[in-house]
Amino acid sequence: MADRPALAPAPLSALAARFSAVRDLSLALAAPLSDADATVQSMPDASPTKWHLAHTTWFFETFVLRDHVPGYVLHDSRFPFLFNSYYEAEGRRHARDRRGMITRPNLDEVRAYRAAVDAALLAALPSLAPEVQTLVALGCHHEEQHQELLVTDICHLLSENPLEPAMWPAPRKVPVEMPGPVGWIERAGGIVQVGHDGDGFAFDCEGPRHDALLVPHAIADRTVTNGEWAAFIADGGYQEARHWLADGWAWVKAEGIVAPLYWEQGETGWTRFGLDGRRALDPAAPVTHVSFFEADAYASWAGARLPTEFEWEAAAAAYDASGGNQLDSAGPCEPRPSADGPAFFGDVWEWTGSAYRPYPGFKTADGAVGEYNGKFMSGQFVLRGGSCATPRGHARASYRNFFYPHQRWQFTGVRLAKDL
Amino acid sequence: MADRPALAPAPLSALAARFSAVRDLSLALAAPLSDADATVQSMPDASPTKWHLAHTTWFFETFVLRDHVPGYVLHDSRFPFLFNSYYEAEGRRHARDRRGMITRPNLDEVRAYRAAVDAALLAALPSLAPEVQTLVALGCHHEEQHQELLVTDICHLLSENPLEPAMWPAPRKVPVEMPGPVGWIERAGGIVQVGHDGDGFAFDCEGPRHDALLVPHAIADRTVTNGEWAAFIADGGYQEARHWLADGWAWVKAEGIVAPLYWEQGETGWTRFGLDGRRALDPAAPVTHVSFFEADAYASWAGARLPTEFEWEAAAAAYDASGGNQLDSAGPCEPRPSADGPAFFGDVWEWTGSAYRPYPGFKTADGAVGEYNGKFMSGQFVLRGGSCATPRGHARASYRNFFYPHQRWQFTGVRLAKDL
């Protein structure tokens, strides 16, 4: 973990405020949900809202309170088994695909668990050693990751209900002009520095910072839109093996994939399901809920390719990571059309062509916290940028998100690149 | 459906009273459950409580109100898709194994659906034609079936929670002497009449009444106990292929079966999970949660066999079908030891050696209601008698319950028979 605590002054009250804000947002996101909404698991990849709320709490309770606060007594000694996610070093845990069986404790009891841990942690905070405060900060970033998962997981659950209920009412739509043709940002190639520079928090996998060698290339100044994707479909994109990686084509055939997740062809055109229910698709908005396989096939069809993660990072470094369409508060979020020029952050996570592998010199931290990211470094691809469901402030130019190439229930999208 | 309405007098108020009593019991059974408890589906064989509550309501709404009450408007036009179970003639329906995705409507909304349909039905009852009143009676029996499923399904769900919560507090246990050795009821063989005799309600598969030819045999005067089953286990019963049917042995090996469902070996002996949580096993009580495969293997080990369904019916006909340990009201139910002599009804459904097939002259009724029982007549075995979760009054000597030979989450048990 490449975290370096901020220097001074008043880090403590800032940390307490940040902790409280993060914890509050999770509750706000879950506020529209019933106990049942918060309990059901819709697929093995997704977790129940209640589980997210409890697991993030377990993280603070385990790695901060239990390990570093003398005399702390567990809120409920049975919870670690229920709410550990994948930390092998923390002992046995409930099977990932059976998380939806835990109807009890109920949502209110999980809220009470949160309240108790929050109180204990805030009380302990002043006396925590700096390296333990670092763990608190890590826990906040960890919880922000789960906030995004909470939103996308609950969207998947609601989509499985034939009634397609909306989590929130639809926001007022402001008419936006269709974006113009893609512009291309060119770079001559050569050595660039990538990875986290040590200023502020970062996850372990973002470092060490190191040199990377880029080839001359151009990267698009915006992501692919729904309208462009509809043209890909109309051109037989899902029917032509030649656009697809072999594993992607096998996936298309086995799963009967014909469009992005949540798309349906209605009588008046494409619709999509989202946190505000089923709505007409906005052709001007960035396409989302596409897999790496789809992203790669689209790029192939378009005569382009996906950027590498370092091309992306080099281009994005000049932009404000806290700008764009990111999550500020609980409410419906979806990618939106924009006329504001290049936006590398927000709207959708952007698939890169880079496999998720360790940086030169990467070392796994000791202990259970060391299981954080390193053990997932096979079979997944890197996504960059942050989405409409990423809590604002969470994203960085060096941030590496990662998913398997068939997964698409996150807000995932596509930015093209090409060789020069 | 072999139903014949009772003759007179006052059938109407009796039907209304019965309807109300049945509907009330369902709500009482669900009373301890949270919205989440009532929503989650723990396996494809089981359904959520909320689904049981709604589906039984859909049955009345569809086959009585919609079909026979002029001007009736559906409570919610989207519910038939959600809450149809398997009636192909009633159109598309939600996939059986995705019933747990329906977090909305919530439990209160389902209760409101019940209240609305109840009110409409009670209002319409006086003007319904006799054959439609018959459908109301059918719906009551149908709902009683679902009450038993509700209880066993929720028990399975709670068992999947590592915390093993109890649905109800444990009842006070009255010490009971161990039952003595099995007594044998002998019959010389010859022709007997079996099947429903037309007096009162029966499901379609119980008729036509017909002659059956029995061989000389003896049937046990009680079911096998937990203590006897523990002896079977201790004797290597689950390790010896020779006791088992080939399909049963394959199931034992594939699933790692070593004891009845819900049994666990604790430090002080066997325990079982039930509606009152995990408790020590009562060696004097009838064994339950065993599959047909296990029942057959036990009988083989014991040098006996399972009775045929007609041997069972001939023996049971002399006993009171409304006696024994059956469900009178909401509360913990489990098989109990008894010193009251032969009990053919209550405690556990008894596996017979008879495949579930149609009686001579059986005809499927026309229309969707005709899908009631006939289409399940392959691959399943008949169980007789009723259990501690069977609403009292539901069972009959002619009643045919049926499950696949590997299923065991119902209150299923074993009575032995042998040739003379």
Added chain:
Amino acid sequence: MADRPALAPAPLSALAARFSAVRDLSLALAAPLSDADATVQSMPDASPTKWHLAHTTWFFETFVLRDHVPGYVLHDSRFPFLFNSYYEAEGRRHARDRRGMITRPNLDEVRAYRAAVDAALLAALPSLAPEVQTLVALGCHHEEQHQELLVTDICHLLSENPLEPAMWPAPRKVPVEMPGPVGWIERAGGIVQVGHDGDGFAFDCEGPRHDALLVPHAIADRTVTNGEWAAFIADGGYQEARHWLADGWAWVKAEGIVAPLYWEQGETGWTRFGLDGRRALDPAAPVTHVSFFEADAYASWAGARLPTEFEWEAAAAAYDASGGNQLDSAGPCEPRPSADGPAFFGDVWEWTGSAYRPYPGFKTADGAVGEYNGKFMSGQFVLRGGSCATPRGHARASYRNFFYPHQRWQFTGVRLAKDL
């Protein structure tokens, strides 16, 4: 095993002759096959030809030579592991679905194994005790069962080859008139005797002979034809859930079933694959390669039902079990149209509506041979009569064949019945 050795005279030379004839037929059936043809396993239900040839030999070697001939040394001590089928009491055995991995020993080595065991057995025969001679007779019947499986298994393998090779050239077809409408053989009902009467060989499951009670019924005087089946298809038979058992409908949907196995719709009508390759379907011939689910659905569509196994046996008892289209020698076999009046034997095994369960008083024999039939008595249905691939002389009126309701690679067909 209900076998009783024939009395006298000269049973020994007759047994030797029968043994030799049976053993020769197996080799003749395999004669057109290459080593590779004889080695590959096309599905878990089917076995390689080489395995059939070796397993039947293993049966004689194990239960006769090893157990009853002092000083006999196994031909190859590794073969019992390879060629035991399902006899748990005989120890570990090679997994059923990996039988196709055994490329060595090759076909010639298996033929040598056969020759060695044949020589040893014929040499030992004069000195074998009568009850061991009974085992030799059992082995002959056992091998006849495998001859039929060999033929149907190899047909399945060849059908999986896109080239659809023929095992034998097609026989000359003699034009036959279309059979007329079905005639109905009526029976008033009452008690009949069923099961093997003890005269000659029978398998254990055919006894004990016992009374059975029949209802008044009629049974068709011929089986359903290809032409009639095509009409069922044309009438939407495979698209209407109401004709089907629930498990059958699920099978149709999951497997995409639209016609009997090996049928294909060509430009000039239906064709079928068979031991003589792909040919036009003969509308006058009995339909074959249908599952129980299909047979039951057809009967439902036709307003009839399947006969019970005892209705069938009572009707068939008057006919010659060695007549009709059965297997006399190696060569192409398939059901043929006939103008010869009622034929209860040959052409196709006829699905009955009876689940395969033990007769009253059935006892499993001790030891490994006791595993013969009893342990398969769950989940399967009885077929009666014998097929074009059944060695002539093997069938009996009391003979009970059995398969799972979805299986259809045997020569299985349909005879209708109805209540009177």
Added chain:
Amino acid sequence: MADRPALAPAPLSALAARFSAVRDLSLALAAPLSDADATVQSMPDASPTKWHLAHTTWFFETFVLRDHVPGYVLHDSRFPFLFNSYYEAEGRRHARDRRGMITRPNLDEVRAYRAAVDAALLAALPSLAPEVQTLVALGCHHEEQHQELLVTDICHLLSENPLEPAMWPAPRKVPVEMPGPVGWIERAGGIVQVGHDGDGFAFDCEGPRHDALLVPHAIADRTVTNGEWAAFIADGGYQEARHWLADGWAWVKAEGIVAPLYWEQGETGWTRFGLDGRRALDPAAPVTHVSFFEADAYASWAGARLPTEFEWEAAAAAYDASGGNQLDSAGPCEPRPSADGPAFFGDVWEWTGSAYRPYPGFKTADGAVGEYNGKFMSGQFVLRGGSCATPRGHARASYRNFFYPHQRWQFTGVRLAKDL
């Protein structure tokens, strides 16, 4: 395809000689096999020998004779469907996991197919345009790839036979001293050139040649031995989650992995199965038949890491790619201990830590041949160096082999690296 035909003189007779030599080796490798050995498919990843022999022939027939030789008539018009592998542009093809069903054509017929195509190609060779001669050369390299697969696929098939037959007799073993401790080859880091330099043949994925940036590192001068691997096992390597990638650990648990493929613990220590049957493991020989997951876990346990593919290439460039233990002729091949100093080629393919992805500027060729490598670029890892089953002359420093991280039936091994 980065192929550049050699310049002059006499390329034609050299090409003809090479073509003949390659074609002959395939037949020699298959010589010990029976028709059945050559037909059976032991798992979906493996193909039958007969299929390899025919598919490589189909490649020449399709892309050379059919496309470029006027008047050429296909040897058998049904073969393209049978023996196309994955070229979508070449139309429908037989399902990969059903290749073992093709008992006909038999092995001799496939040999005749080879002979006919060989004759036609050699006759046409003088008149082929240079770019078509390039396709012939490509076909030779393609066939060499299949020779290695043929050897490893048949080894897997024979291992599935409980008799564990040997394909060839064991070679005489020359006693070899245990290799000493690993030596480390150090590199300061900086830019290196990688990828094929255009001199001679290379596959498309080996180019374009480009700069790569290396960090300071050390790479081992030999691969890990069986003895070292046994120490990893003895130290609980397969029982400690912390050494493993998450996907690797899930694979270990799901598959019950406890040692490399083909290893068994005998009474006198570890044995391994190979082309010469089951033998004692040689602790001095390079470990083989390990997956990427195992390789990565071993490296983690050893406090090292896997080299990147460019670290490997930079180190190997100084060594002779045609040296070491590679395949010269048909016969038993296995990794051997060596005292000859660093060997980067031969013995085992070495897993690298690099995901198999395109090089900068990589373009897929047009047409069916363009499907060669690019479409496999997701989810796989690069291996470098060549093995004991790689035809000598096939390997290059720039050669990129690739497999999924769980696959291990190839001769795969491990070379360690570490950061400086």
